[in-house]
Amino acid sequence: MKFFVDTAVISEIAELNELGMVDGVTTNPSLILKSGRNILEVTKEICDLVDGPVSAEVVATKAEDMIAEGRKLAEIADNIAVKVPLTWDGLKACKVLSGEGRMVNVTLCFSANQALLAAKAGATFVSPFIGRLDDINIDGLQLIADIRTIYVNYGYETQILAASIRTANHMSECAKIGADVATAPAAVIKAMANHVLTDKGLAQFTADWAKTGQKIL
Numbered sequence: 001m002k003f004f005v006d007t008a009v010i011s012e013i014a015e016l017n018e019l020g021m022v023d024g025v026t027t028n029p030s031l032i033l034k035s036g037r038n039i040l041e042v043t044k045e046i047c048d049l050v051d052g053p054v055s056a057e058v059v060a061t062k063a064e065d066m067i068a069e070g071r072k073l074a075e076i077a078d079n080i081a082v083k084v085p086l087t088w089d090g091l092k093a094c095k096v097l098s099g100e101g102r103m104v105n106v107t108l109c110f111s112a113n114q115a116l117l118a119a120k121a122g123a124t125f126v127s128p129f130i131g132r133l134d135d136i137n138i139d140g141l142q143l144i145a146d147i148r149t150i151y152v153n154y155g156y157e158t159q160i161l162a163a164s165i166r167t168a169n170h171m172s173e174c175a176k177i178g179a180d181v182a183t184a185p186a187a188v189i190k191a192m193a194n195h196v197l198t199d200k201g202l203a204q205f206t207a208d209w210a211k212t213g214q215k216i217l
């Protein structure tokens with residue numbers, strides 16, 4: 001499973017990138033706001049840092065305006081994936097932008113039917129939002145599994161980009177289901193390293209080592 005980082009903060013991306021943990025980046029208007037940066041400038045910096053796809057989201061709601069914004073965002077770098085919302089207009093924009101050979105990430109997907117439409121419109125990625133479904137007591141992971149089944153049934157090449165990931169457990173569950181990509185905040189990716197028994201075992205080894213009176217260096 002590929003790891004994308006869900007942030008527009010350069011330092012967070014750089015730290016994970018040094019460890020080879022970054023296969024791509026996703027941003028959205030809320031994350032641009034949080035970064036305090038200009039969208040065109042920060043997206044360019046991210047594209048210079050990361051080799052994989054960098055999603056940059058349109059903000060228009062009409063297809064023709066989304067297409068114009070998408071073309072402008074795609075000029076930033078070759079690794080831009082234009083992010084469009086899963087609306088009827090967004091699907092129209094997806095069809096046109098994909099037809100021009102651009103990567104398109106269809107975002108704000110909350111149902112299997114929406115994912116089916118995204119695949120038919122030629123999306124490179126579809127982004128089902130796990131956490132926001134969980135927030136309203138709908139099983140977000142089940143949606144990832146349903147989309148996996150549908151895409152396998154018909155051989156769709158659209159990649160499932162599991163999004164709105166809130167916990168390290170979401171990451172391993174997505175990998176078990178077979179999501180192509182999971183995008184998560186840097187803190188969630190780092191939290192994947194944590195285990196209470198690792199902490200306990202390390203404390204024991206450190207205490208016992210001190211009793212030996214030895215040194216390695």
Ligand code: E4P
Nearest residue numbers: 006026027028132163164165
């Ligand atoms: C995905 O591309 C979105 O940017 C993101 O995963 C949304 O996550 P949130 O629901 O935590 O805002």
